Amino acid sequence: MSVLLLCIVVAVPFLALLVLLPIIKNKMTGSGMLGSKDIPGLKSQNTKNGNLDLVKKRGSLHEFLIWLHQQYGPIAKFWLGEQMAVSIASPQLFKETSRMFDRPEVLMHIFKPLFTEHAIPFANKEDGKWRRNTYDPSYSHGSVMRCIAKFQTLAEELVEKWSQTPRGEHIPCRQEAFLFTLKAITQASLGDYFLDEEQIIQFLKAYDVCWYDMEERLTGDIPQPGSEREKKFNNANKYMKERLAAAIDLRRKTPTTEKREMLIDVLIENNIPDDMLQGELISFIIGGFHSSGNLLVWALHFISVYTVVQEKMFQEVKAVLGDTGKVTPDNIAQLVFIRQVMDETLRVAVVAPYAGRYDDEKDVKLGDYVIPAGTPILYALGVVLNDPTCWPNPKKFDPDRFSPEKVSERHPYSFQPFGFAGKRKCPGYRFAYAEVATALANILLRFQVHEVKGQKVKAKYGLVTTPEDEVWITLTERSSNN
Numbered sequence: 001m002s003v004l005l006l007c008i009v010v011a012v013p014f015l016a017l018l019v020l021l022p023i024i025k026n027k028m029t030g031s032g033m034l035g036s037k038d039i040p041g042l043k044s045q046n047t048k049n050g051n052l053d054l055v056k057k058r059g060s061l062h063e064f065l066i067w068l069h070q071q072y073g074p075i076a077k078f079w080l081g082e083q084m085a086v087s088i089a090s091p092q093l094f095k096e097t098s099r100m101f102d103r104p105e106v107l108m109h110i111f112k113p114l115f116t117e118h119a120i121p122f123a124n125k126e127d128g129k130w131r132r133n134t135y136d137p138s139y140s141h142g143s144v145m146r147c148i149a150k151f152q153t154l155a156e157e158l159v160e161k162w163s164q165t166p167r168g169e170h171i172p173c174r175q176e177a178f179l180f181t182l183k184a185i186t187q188a189s190l191g192d193y194f195l196d197e198e199q200i201i202q203f204l205k206a207y208d209v210c211w212y213d214m215e216e217r218l219t220g221d222i223p224q225p226g227s228e229r230e231k232k233f234n235n236a237n238k239y240m241k242e243r244l245a246a247a248i249d250l251r252r253k254t255p256t257t258e259k260r261e262m263l264i265d266v267l268i269e270n271n272i273p274d275d276m277l278q279g280e281l282i283s284f285i286i287g288g289f290h291s292s293g294n295l296l297v298w299a300l301h302f303i304s305v306y307t308v309v310q311e312k313m314f315q316e317v318k319a320v321l322g323d324t325g326k327v328t329p330d331n332i333a334q335l336v337f338i339r340q341v342m343d344e345t346l347r348v349a350v351v352a353p354y355a356g357r358y359d360d361e362k363d364v365k366l367g368d369y370v371i372p373a374g375t376p377i378l379y380a381l382g383v384v385l386n387d388p389t390c391w392p393n394p395k396k397f398d399p400d401r402f403s404p405e406k407v408s409e410r411h412p413y414s415f416q417p418f419g420f421a422g423k424r425k426c427p428g429y430r431f432a433y434a435e436v437a438t439a440l441a442n443i444l445l446r447f448q449v450h451e452v453k454g455q456k457v458k459a460k461y462g463l464v465t466t467p468e469d470e471v472w473i474t475l476t477e478r479s480s481n482n
């Protein structure tokens with residue numbers, strides 16, 4: 001009996017140690033739990049920067065992730081400064097994490113001075129879910145359909161302005177696309193405050209100053225306190241916030257009896273405090289015009305090169321819009337090929353290259369791997385959008401990849417340009433498709449779009465992918481019988 005007791009007293013702690021040691025070790029080194037495989041990937045190059053020097057060397061986080069996954073496969077770890085992160089790049093791994101809601105701060109903290117810390121991109125858990133439930137109806141299918149007439153008017157104004165351009169003169173496509181999408185989102189989200197073209201241009205200029213500075217910060221280039229660069233950023237940022245404060249003020253003073261579904265009204269009705277109110281509006285406006293503006297620029301660029309695609313779009317627009325020549329809530333869903341072109345543009349241009357999630361309470365089990373609680377998980381959306389195993393000859397622009405038959409053959413998570421996880425997909429995806437489709441339909445009905453020969457259009461990958469320089473196009477007016 002006493003021998004048995006001795007065995008128990010000695011053996012139990014020994015066995016417990018055997019079981020616990022690997023777990024403790026794994027927690028300390030960033031590898032998985034007992035029975036799980038080590039996550040492949042990089043060691044930290046130095047404790048302060050982690051692998052950020054490698055990110056810089058590759059040019060951007062997206063280009064770094066392409067390289068990382070080529071080296072290590074669909075799941076790979078690396079170090080964002082002192083923080084280990086795990087990037088995943090396969091439709092199956094996306095699916096397995098598709099219930100996660102919380103976004104890790106490390107991905108977005110650089111953008112805090114612009115969005116403000118009170119804004120939705122930084123909200124997690126019940127607070128984040130409440131905000132999404134409360135704001136999402138402003139960009140639901142029904143709300144977007146009620147915006148189509150607005151998009152149509154803006155598209156007509158754009159086309160009218162372009163028709164005044166002397167024949168053969170180059171059009172600055174990026175600037176024009178951004179003005180269009182900025183007008184669309186401000187009018188749809190703020191009401192009538194931003195109707196003046198000059199004000200919109202000033203807002204866009206201030207935004208450009210801020211955004212380029214933020215993108216520099218993403219590669220580790222932070223402005224010196226008190227430097228000219230910092231002052232320039234602060235002034236531009238202040239200008240945008242003042243314009244928003246004026247819009248909020250005007251809306252508060254505008255009495256109405258109609259049901260209000262606009263974001264600004266929803267925020268006011270819910271007594272959202274002023275600093276948070278500004279943060280939410282700036283997040284939706286920037287989210288709303290920058291990515292969609294880039295979708296429009298890239299689409300115009302691609303169709304100026306792929307003229308057969310452009311002709312097919314024109315034939316569709318002519319047939320669908322008929323004699324009225326207007327996009328309406330009744331006909332927009334019939335612009336099926338235009339939708340295919342927008343999807344192929346989102347894929348080839350990789351308009352939004354990544355998103356991210358984390359679980360700060362529990363380890364995340366992914367196949368044979370366990371990701372320790374609190375580790376940022378990056379969704380390498382752009383890597384998957386150009387993965388040759390999902391998309392043969394991925395660099396080729398081919399909207400037929402999105403024909404219904406081809407779509408049904410693919411894993412549904414292979415095309416997720418708006419994110420997918422935890423019901424936190426981009427809230428503005430319907431809005432983006434509708435405004436860009438309306439712009440494209442109106443442009444194509446009136447003009448043939450040509451590339452400027454010799455122009456090299458190069459992508460700059462940041463939080464959003466934008467052309468490195470202005471994209472120029474030329475137009476010829478279609479005669480009424482072609």
Ligand code: HEM
Nearest residue numbers: 120121287288291292295352355418419420424426428432
């Ligand atoms: C082509 C156009 C667009 C693309 C590619 C795009 C892409 C994305 C992506 C990938 C995310 C991250 C989603 C995630 O974490 O799972 C996101 C978030 C967001 N987008 Fe968009 N977006 C576009 C247009 C818009 C529009 C038109 C709006 C406004 C109406 C908008 C507002 C936002 C906001 C506010 C968030 C943050 C939501 C949150 O934190 O829960 N986006 N977008």
